[in-house]
Amino acid sequence: MHRLWRIIRRLAGTESTQKMMSLLVLLFLFQFVGWIRQEEGMWLPETVTAVVWTLFAVCFTYFIPKLYYLVRELLQIILVLLVHAVVLEYQFVPLSQVDSMTTWLQANVSQLVPYIWFGLAAWWVFLMMMWAVRTKIGVSFVVILSILFFAVRDSFSVLLLWPQVATIIFCGLCMLIVRHFANLKKKAPESWENLAEYPGPLIVPVILIIVITFSMGAIVPAIDPILTDPYTAWRQFKGDKVSFLPSSDNSGRTVIPEASDPLLKSSGYSRNDAQLGGQFQYDYSPVFNVETSARTYYRGETRALYTGSGWEASSGDKRARSVTVGTDGKLAADPAVDTSKLKTNKITQTITMRNNDVYPVLFGAFPMAQITLLEYTGKEGENPSQPVPDQHNKLRWSGRQSELRFNPRTNYPRQYELVSETPMLDLDGLKKVDMNKLDKSQWQEYLQLPDKLPDRVGQLARDITKNETTAYGKVRELEMYLSSKYPYTNTPDVSKGKSSDFVDRFLFEIKEGYCDYYSTSMVVLTRSLGIPARWVKGYASGTSNEASTLGYIRGAMSDPDAGGTYSIRNSDAHSWMEVYFEGYGWLPFEPTAGFSLPQSYYTEPAASAEAPEANLDTSGTSDAAGSWSWLKYTAYGLCAAVLLIAIVVTLIRVFTGKNILSRFNRGPRADNYAQNIVQEVNRLLRYSKRKGYVRYEHETIREAAARWNAQSYWLAPELAPVLDLFEKAKYSCASVTEEDLEKVQQSIKTLRAQMK
Known part of the structure; x- marks a missing residue:
């Protein structure tokens, strides 16, 4: 068993946290896809298929080891395009069959529209989720917001969404556990190594708790709700008689209304047109x-x-x-x-x-x-x-x-x-x-x-x-x-x-x-x-x-x-x-x-001069097409401009190490390296206070640091150079160099990670 665990650790590699979080994010987002499948007419089946495979492809890239984040994101975009090409049965149009490059681009791109926008949106949501779950606060916020959404939608519809809620809670708890162990690995590497080498004392109780909880949930008899859900209360307030039965595929609830209730008609070829009117829901089968x-x-x-x-x-x-x-x-x-x-x-x-x-x-x-x-x-x-x-x-x-x-x-x-x-x-x-x-x-x-x-x-x-x-x-x-x-x-x-x-x-x-x-x-x-x-x-x-x-x-x-x-x-x-x-x-x-x-x-061939009269009846369509083309090209131009700016900023940041957006940061700018060091330490003090490392009013920074070292001994190696250079910058007449500033910034970055 111990040997098997070592094999699993070796396969997980050094980026095990990122891999685990990507799998949990994938499962998390699948709950929203499941909800969309239940909603009649929200997405076409082709859109759902493309989005599902997009999420799989994006998740796959996080299992490629030692991949720079820009390279990973570029690979993700390529995979998104490939997924849509396969799902939509894309057929390449050669340049030789069209008149111009613009026509060639439109002929090829139009085959993926509008499905590609849903795929790119799913890719962006996946990236935002991976960014949000980097902290425990982010995980908690996303989970609570999702639970509230599904609870409200379940209450005000005939959909049965509590399985999604349960899965989201499970994903959230797992994300918090993974994030907790990631922080433990940073703050106490020795304790982490020991736990990672012999995880039995921790894993066994967790598995027992999960098994007992699920077992009790399975054997406990179901009871009717004490409170009326908002959807039923709303329908009853309107005077409608509402009762529910499980749907045939267990995906939701079937409302059994009055025979004349217009809300539950579905679109389709009608067999009886003697009584027109009412409302209907779209059926995309x-x-x-x-x-x-x-x-x-x-x-x-x-x-x-x-x-x-x-x-x-x-x-x-x-x-x-x-x-x-x-x-x-x-x-x-x-x-x-x-x-x-x-x-x-x-x-x-x-x-x-x-x-x-x-x-x-x-x-x-x-x-x-x-x-x-x-x-x-x-x-x-x-x-x-x-x-x-x-x-x-x-x-x-x-x-x-x-x-x-x-x-x-x-x-x-x-x-x-x-x-x-x-x-x-x-x-x-x-x-x-x-x-x-x-x-x-x-x-x-x-x-x-x-x-x-x-x-x-x-x-x-x-x-x-x-x-x-x-x-x-x-x-x-x-x-x-x-x-x-x-x-x-x-x-x-x-x-x-x-x-x-x-x-x-x-x-x-x-x-x-x-x-x-x-x-x-x-x-x-x-x-x-x-x-x-x-x-x-x-x-x-x-x-x-x-x-x-x-x-x-x-x-x-x-x-x-x-x-x-x-x-x-x-x-x-x-x-x-x-x-x-x-x-x-x-x-x-x-x-x-x-x-x-x-x-x-x-039109008669000899009366070609009268042809424009026929065009009068289709001018609205032509104007609409021209207006749509103008809006479409404007949107494409704006998207291209934003993408170009993002690429330029990223390249400057990667190859020069300079953040050209730093001038928009809040707070006064330092005139020299000494003032920069003082500002960096002041920011560290504000950050440490939020993490439980408080500096009292009667203490100097060195006295507070000594107390922090007693509280968390692993901070000492990074705190010492920060304190020395801070005192040099604030109280000494000696000059402070750019290398001193970079050393302080690097040490503070490490301290922030250790204080999480």
């Missing part, structure tokens, strides 16, 4: 991946009947004819829809499902033209197998709603390929569409409004569009009004709503909300103007790591609609609306604040 030639929305189902509370299938929707998809996979357009003037773009998409849910429809860009089911391999990154057209009989196509339906309850297609012909907006042609010539009886279903709809809703629509003469202009005015006047939030204050109509409550009372509020309101406002409209639900574009890079390579640095591989999550579930224009068919519109519907525009 994946739904599917899309390899697409251009960014699009992914359309699911459409609804035509607005009840005043939500959406239901109209009688026309229920009677609409649907046909089985043939082996060729072609999807016929609705013959009742006139698209004789419409120009389209061809988009191909390969969709791979990432969950096991079954949906009533297949998702894709609108409008779909052809479907091909593929044999799913089950392995991401591999090419799909051969098409399986014999499986198309599971699908039914409704041209009226442009819905690709799936009826069975199991075996939802895991992978399929779509060809869509998305509309190109001909602004000149759309502005010429006359809704007065439209046969309203044929489209009455898409003009329906509830009998009890308040008059002020229709009046608002007329007020917004009073300066527009064309139907397209009126629709665009409604779209821009909603997206600019009403702020987006997933937790609107529904207590403000008094009206019985959902749209009326949003427009005049709540005045904030999410996509269902915006899209439903725009459909109702559009219909009140006599323009056919319908409500659509599906998924927004999702996120892509490739789109920006492909855009840079193509030279379209600001292309927001670049193709690539997009990841769609439940948090991307969305609703928008479509408007019918004779000759152009159904066209989508996006009224939700903060969302951008991919659009392309068509």
Whole structure:
């Protein structure tokens, strides 16, 4: 056993304290990562993975012996970059594929953004923790602050965070023990050597205490709390009935509220839209991946009947004819829809499902033209197998709603390929569409409004569009009004709503909300103007790591609609609306604040001079992109300046030994070496008083030092030269040299370490 202990000591080396503290800091910070994993929607899974491996990499560097601290920090930054490159599947863009060095840097750096900022923040927090735990006071402060944070968050949420609290207390106690032994090693090296050589008398009692404590905690029966926690008290004060059950994965508590409680809804594709409104929490679990030639929305189902509370299938929707998809996979357009003037773009998409849910429809860009089911391999990154057209009989196509339906309850297609012909907006042609010539009886279903709809809703629509003469202009005015006047939030204050109509409550009372509020309101406002409209639900574009890079390579640095591989999550579930224009068919519109519907525009080749008119509708996007670019480059410039200053200061300090920041220190500057020595000793006296080495008023410094030597004999070797040079500087006429000052500073530095 003794031999084994010697082997462990040899492996620990001379920097055993630093290694132990780095491991404890790693365990300490993992508690915060565990908390973030429980918080819905705080971090993406890729961010969590990158941060976890960043913490491991940083901790690893502290086990490399005799590593200068600047070299270690440089190595840590390199490891952070490597970790993110691996986790995010970084693909290097050669300089030969881009136009300039700036474009090359953006194409490569953009693949790591924004995840790299979280990794660098985790690295910085690790360094700050290592700095804070150098003293017992620092350890105590960090531990107490963390316990308070987790206790408050646990009390005011359904999360169960007491395991994190227990682990943090354990880490804190271990840090204090390590720090105590480190101080003992400095102050009493002989005692430390003896203890390190024969640790049994100390380790055995500690292990026994830990085992007994954990055993008693395990066998003691649980009891109900005497006091009500603040979260439950708050909910009960509001009149909510609250009870808890353990979650299925033991990660927290499940609240069992009233059935109508809106606080616990999660984002995702809705199956029932009859009762809209309330609040929801973001669910970032994946739904599917899309390899697409251009960014699009992914359309699911459409609804035509607005009840005043939500959406239901109209009688026309229920009677609409649907046909089985043939082996060729072609999807016929609705013959009742006139698209004789419409120009389209061809988009191909390969969709791979990432969950096991079954949906009533297949998702894709609108409008779909052809479907091909593929044999799913089950392995991401591999090419799909051969098409399986014999499986198309599971699908039914409704041209009226442009819905690709799936009826069975199991075996939802895991992978399929779509060809869509998305509309190109001909602004000149759309502005010429006359809704007065439209046969309203044929489209009455898409003009329906509830009998009890308040008059002020229709009046608002007329007020917004009073300066527009064309139907397209009126629709665009409604779209821009909603997206600019009403702020987006997933937790609107529904207590403000008094009206019985959902749209009326949003427009005049709540005045904030999410996509269902915006899209439903725009459909109702559009219909009140006599323009056919319908409500659509599906998924927004999702996120892509490739789109920006492909855009840079193509030279379209600001292309927001670049193709690539997009990841769609439940948090991307969305609703928008479509408007019918004779000759152009159904066209989508996006009224939700903060969302951008991919659009392309068509102009006649001979009328190129009119092209700027199309740009008028996207000027807001261009201005926003330009503003963002300016802010981005400003932030990069500031970060580079701060980093450059830090490097220059560090190099001056390392290679010249001069601290250029010392002029900002508090206190008067000494004019010669003698005064410097006196100031150094005065600082030592103030420091020693905090450490228990007090100099009384009636004592000289030498008398106080004699008493300190009797108290701690190991101080004598360093105190003696300090006293001699202090008396020489203060009372003697002899000159004091720079070497004397450096000797005093070195001795005082050693004394400070011994007094801790």
